[in-house]
Amino acid sequence: MPANLKIGTGLILAGSLALSACATNAPEELPPQPSGTGTSTSSQPSSSELGLQQGSQADFVNFTQGADTIYFDTDRYNIDSEDAASLQKQAQWLNRYPNTRVTVEGHADERGTREYNLALGERRANAAKNYLVSLGISPSRVNTISYGKERPVALGSDEQAWAQNRRAVTVTVN
């Protein structure tokens, strides 16, 4: 999704509406983070420097630096090289904390019908899960859930917002 990454900068400048839900200051080269739990700066301090609990969601977000989320083209669910790099980063962290479990949340943009988007989100979440499993992560550690188009992170109705919403987000399970 190189195109998606390129528009990230423009979004930060122009998409104040889209970003209002995000509490984070994402690095310019990365898309805005969908969850409000992350703390990040461009210098990427270690979790211990930040006082984050090891193996926690905050630790995971800090470690992955935006790679907790992968993005998809319209109606697609394939893992491209950008997604693969993000999932490898996630797998790195999962290997470091073998007792942790995660849920991959699959999402779709608003430009589809509700039920199909629920099925599509499930398919995307499973694509991410399968890639993690192919990297050696036990399938029992990875749950999936689909929110379809019900939980957008970017609130606009334009191509940039939709690109941000077609995503699979990995979150830790407590």
Place this chain on the structure above:
Amino acid sequence: MKSALKLLALATTMFVALPASAQEVQEAPTIAAEPVATETAPAAEEGGLTVTVSDESEWQDLGIAITSFATDRDVPTQTNAGSTAALGRAISEVIANDLRNNGLFKPAGPQGLPQPQFSEVQAPDYPVWQLRSADMLVQGYVRQQSGGNLVVGCYLYDVALRMELAKAGWVVSAGDWRRAGHKCADLVYSRLSGESPFFDSRIAYIAETGPKDRRLKRLAVMDSDGANHRYLTSGQATALTPRYSPDYSKILYLSYLNGQPSIYVYDLQTDTQRLVTRSDNPTIAPRWSPDGRWILYSMAIAGNTDIYRISASGGEPQRLTDSPGIDVGGSFSPDGQRIVFESDRSGTQQVYLMDADGSNQRRISFFGGRAATPEWSPRGDQIAFTHIAGDLRVAVMNPNGRNMRHLTDSWQDEAPTWSPNGRIIQFFRTERNSGKTSIWQVDLTGRNERQLPTPVGASDPAWGPIRE
């Protein structure tokens, strides 16, 4: 919730044989199992009543005077409309609004019209209505029974012919008084148009509040005119895609109650719900068979969604589709023999048919763009669906996939649901950027489109059948 149960428990309308004269109305009515006047065949040779289904223009122009329903004795009632006299006026307002809001005929009244006396209900003062240029006249009465139930009589007259065209009477509980109005509107509509009735029906839908990224979605129900509105869930768990059972006793819907999206059967009589099937896999897109004996749902296993069928009383689910694509939804033909559903096995969402046992699967939509959420008309002659080609629009096609026609043209209209008589389609419209949703309806000409009144945002309408 409690009141919803009460409503349904009391919802047994009885038809009564109407007395031949107002004098006999004073007597206890004979309770009959059948409506007195339900003939819907148009009287072709009678002036002003010639009706063809394909051309609605003639009957649409009929001017109908709807008068306040009279009462034999103005006494307090247990309804929220007041005394029997006030109730008579309220019932005629229900009738007039049903016709007016749906763009049917040219209704007038009850405001501004003469109020017939009780004794006039069955003996209209025709010259008065001829002077007012009314083509048709609706009169009626309200009478309270000793137990608090109400007897409502409804009469339709042809003013030029000075002739009674139809009559019917109902006994309704106080909480159900509006149904008498809907039944009367249905009688008038059916008699004059030749179509099946649809006003006395209910709608389940999803009430939406809050901003786009934190929207509360609650299961809600209402009458076809938006009255008797009730929320069934609190909104703590996102609720989606309800479907009324054909007998209105249950609602199928999706809830995130246990984390994973799962289909529940909500029992309106016991105020309880159960999972359609126990599974760790997500279940979505619930549907009833026309006879209420079967439930369709879609389940994703390892990301692959297929359609399943299970008996409404439980048992082993049967898998109907097995393509590696997304197979989802499903809508039975009125005879229950076939199912129209959505699949992206060809690469994009398209509409497919299969037999009710899953055999003979074949694609029917071949007109460009994507085709989603197919719903078979209760008449069997059309399939409504969401056509996605840039914007999302509601469209219809024949069951063989031909004669596709758009009925709406907006930024995002989706999820059509049919009126009980297959003449009107409801759907929900999403506003660009804000994501605000609202329920709309459109007739099969595509010309008469209007928004339904709902207290808050509204999506996923599911129109139930005509009530018995």
